[in-house]
Amino acid sequence: MNIRKATPGDARAIHEMHMNSIRTNCRDHYSSREIAAWSGRKFDEAHRIRTIEEDLVLVLVENDRILGFTHFSKDGELKALYLDESAIGQGFGRQLLREVEKEANRHDLPRIFLSSTLNAIGFYKHCGFAPTGPSHTVEINCEEVGCVPMEKIMEIKI
Ligand SMILES: CC(C)(COP(=O)(O)OP(=O)(O)OC[C@H]1O[C@@H](n2cnc3c(N)ncnc32)[C@H](O)[C@@H]1OP(=O)(O)O)[C@@H](O)C(=O)NCCC(=O)NCCS
Numbered sequence: 001m002n003i004r005k006a007t008p009g010d011a012r013a014i015h016e017m018h019m020n021s022i023r024t025n026c027r028d029h030y031s032s033r034e035i036a037a038w039s040g041r042k043f044d045e046a047h048r049i050r051t052i053e054e055d056l057v058l059v060l061v062e063n064d065r066i067l068g069f070t071h072f073s074k075d076g077e078l079k080a081l082y083l084d085e086s087a088i089g090q091g092f093g094r095q096l097l098r099e100v101e102k103e104a105n106r107h108d109l110p111r112i113f114l115s116s117t118l119n120a121i122g123f124y125k126h127c128g129f130a131p132t133g134p135s136h137t138v139e140i141n142c143e144e145v146g147c148v149p150m151e152k153i154m155e156i157k158i
Contacts, residue, residue: 006057011048021082029118037143078114115147
């Protein structure tokens with residue numbers, strides 16, 4: 001298993017793994033309507049490629065198969081961190097997050113912020129993040145999907 005920067009050629013595989021991860025890993029915390037809307041988003045190639053070219057998108061790969069990815073934007077927002085079901089619970093989420101934290105430090109970002117899925121709140125707390133407000137919903141494909149705003153303040157470098 002290795003972690004590398006995504007290339008435009010990874011766009012479709014990232015999308016499929018992302019949607020599949022929602023279906024398999026988030027279903028215990030969301031209604032079937034929410035999961036269907038959220039994981040039913042169509043592949044937007046231009047958008048995926050733009051994020052790969054403009055932001056930090058890392059993939060977790062085994063034998064050329066993408067088993068995880070993370071998307072971190074320049075303003076410090078962790079936009080996505082998703083693993084394939086087969087890669088859950090083996091430390092890969094934390095490894096990807098460490099790479100994001102290194103990137104935040106390289107750019108002297110004061111904090112990393114994100115909207116956590118309801119199922120991942122414990123993971124982020126475990127990794128030093130704290131909620132910054134109550135849970136709220138975002139509209140995806142005409143369905144309201146719950147999430148919790150969280151952040152991690154980066155250590156000040158002396
Ligand atoms: C959230 C996710 C990325 C975590 O990745 P992971 O590889 O399963 O987590 P790790 O194995 O790296 O766990 C790191 C630590 O967090 C803990 N942890 C993981 N998930 C946890 C949870 N839901 N609640 C509490 N602790 C959790 C682990 O026990 C581990 O602790 P340890 O180091 O003391 O043993 C992964 O479960 C996932 O892809 N979930 C579905 C997609 C999703 O909801 N992503 C979040 C989008 S905001």
